[in-house]
Amino acid sequence: MLKTADGVTGSGHVCFDNVQKSYDGETLVVKNLNLDIARGEFLTMLGPSGSGKTTCLMMLAGFESATFGEIRLDGQRIDNVAPHKRGIGMVFQNYALFPHMTVAENLAFPLRVRKMGKADVEARVQRALDMVELSDFGARMPAQLSGGQQQRVAVARALVFEPELVLMDEPLGALDKNLREQMQYEIKHIHDQLGVTVVYVTHDQTEALTMSNRIAVFNDGVVQQLASPPALYERPENAFVAAFIGENNKLMGKVEAIDGDTCKVVLDNGDKVTALRVNVGAVGDRTTLSLRPERVVIAPEGSADLDNVFEAEVRELIYLGDHIRTRVKVCGNDEFIVKVPNSSHSPDLARGAKVRIGWITQDCRALDA
Structure with missing residues (x-):
């Protein structure tokens, strides 16, 4: 057996x-x-x-x-x-x-x-x-x-x-x-x-x-x-699996450079993201970046432990008890979701506010286009 x-x-x-x-x-x-x-x-x-x-x-x-x-x-x-x-x-x-x-x-x-x-x-x-x-x-x-x-x-x-x-x-x-x-x-x-x-x-x-x-x-x-x-x-x-299993943020772009198990991706709006290389072939290939909403951090100013940090605009806030489902516009994507834990340490957010968000390379997976 x-x-x-x-x-x-x-x-x-x-x-x-x-x-x-x-x-x-x-x-x-x-x-x-x-x-x-x-x-x-x-x-x-x-x-x-x-x-x-x-x-x-x-x-x-x-x-x-x-x-x-x-x-x-x-x-x-x-x-x-x-x-x-x-x-x-x-x-x-x-x-x-x-x-x-x-x-x-x-x-x-x-x-x-x-x-x-x-x-x-x-x-x-x-x-x-x-x-x-x-x-x-x-x-x-x-x-x-x-x-x-x-x-x-x-x-x-x-x-x-x-x-x-x-x-x-x-x-x-x-x-x-x-x-x-x-x-x-x-x-x-x-x-x-x-x-x-x-x-x-x-x-x-x-x-x-x-x-x-x-x-x-x-x-x-x-x-x-x-x-x-x-x-x-x-x-x-x-x-397909990333989109079908759980909530998932997608960012589309082209592979600019490959370094071992990571790659640099130029998004369609021109922003650059470092991601884990999972299912991409070569430089120049199109790719879909997959990022779970709970792995995105609304970063306080001066945060240096995140590999990818961008300015975002808060578009929608939905209170769901244990977390606040926050829709932002970032990297050319108007439907980007961040799950903000509902705790005493949660940042104060308001619709229209400008915030900085970020994530580590290992949480961002470069997949097939």
Whole structure:
């Protein structure tokens, strides 16, 4: 058994080997996917609509077939195995509960299909209800439950027959914000408790960052980057990932000089910035500079510890409790965001004020144009 960099013990539980998918024989919605998922890992497929993430999940579930390549579970090809014979738990956005069955009957259904004895069925159903904190709800009908309770039942039903792999397709999309956040933690705690492998599909970046061991960011049928949440947020490898994961300031320019792992960039307005060289080729190349709003400092006069300092004009101030979202005009960009912590040391800001802002080289990533 191997241990991944994220601490997940695994042995290639799920493997996509050069998988392609086309619906019309011409356009590939999934392009040459090679992806190994460790046993016990919580892997999220994240991306915008049409990026290929849900298609990958449906191929793994058996509801779609790959046009080319192999999908393996525990080293065995499952391309031609019927969905109900794959032993995979599924949770959908619309819950998919049987409305004419009680909660307990819904949970018992996958067990009875597997010809389990009555006593074993009852014990597993009660254990599943306890796990999702619905011990006293077994006799209720789905229509008598709230959306959050129905989703708990859907999660319990996917886990009641103790599968080694559970697939979740936008399972929290129908819930309101507070309930969705609560369910994120609950699903993550259940995963930690049971140690099952979870493949989760969402377009919600916060959900992915909160729950996952690793995230595969999809765009145009290709995994743009596969990494842990901190690595993905702190060290995006291209401009798409930087823009899709979290809030991000973009500055466009041309590489003027390269010095080891840093480069000097002339912005389109003529300002010059020193940045970390991540995904640029040569002098003269166009580049997108990526800079997180919380890494920008509104610098007091005389501050000498920032590599890049510019004069900015405050355009908008939005109070958000723990920080003040400050929009400024700087380096030719009228939509540049600075997150100013709300503390006793925060500077006094006013719309129209001229301020100096700055950041260190290592926080500014030079990416593809």
